[in-house]
Amino acid sequence: MSSEGKGESKTLKYFAAMTCEGCSGAITRILKKIDGVGKIKCDIEKKLVEVTGTMDEKYVTAKLLKWSKASSKEVRLLS
Numbered sequence: 001m002s003s004e005g006k007g008e009s010k011t012l013k014y015f016a017a018m019t020c021e022g023c024s025g026a027i028t029r030i031l032k033k034i035d036g037v038g039k040i041k042c043d044i045e046k047k048l049v050e051v052t053g054t055m056d057e058k059y060v061t062a063k064l065l066k067w068s069k070a071s072s073k074e075v076r077l078l079s
Contacts, residue, residue: 009038012057014049014064017073018042026071030063
């Protein structure tokens with residue numbers, strides 16, 4: 001499965017139960033490795049992750065859900 005999407009840039013928003021810089025750092029490291037990811041914004045206080053680029057939405061979601069399982073923290077796609 002390709003991790004790179006086709007087409008125009010889009011922004012995906014996720015709820016991620018981040019509690020510290022370690023959480024946001026781990027999410028950022030995971031997302032930076034995905035082809036097509038351009039910009040990543042983690043807001044620990046709002047528990048919001050925004051990912052902008054041409055990446056494949058299903059692939060990004062799968063990667064964040066894998067982090068969720070490993071860290072026992074909730075992640076869900078908002079938009």
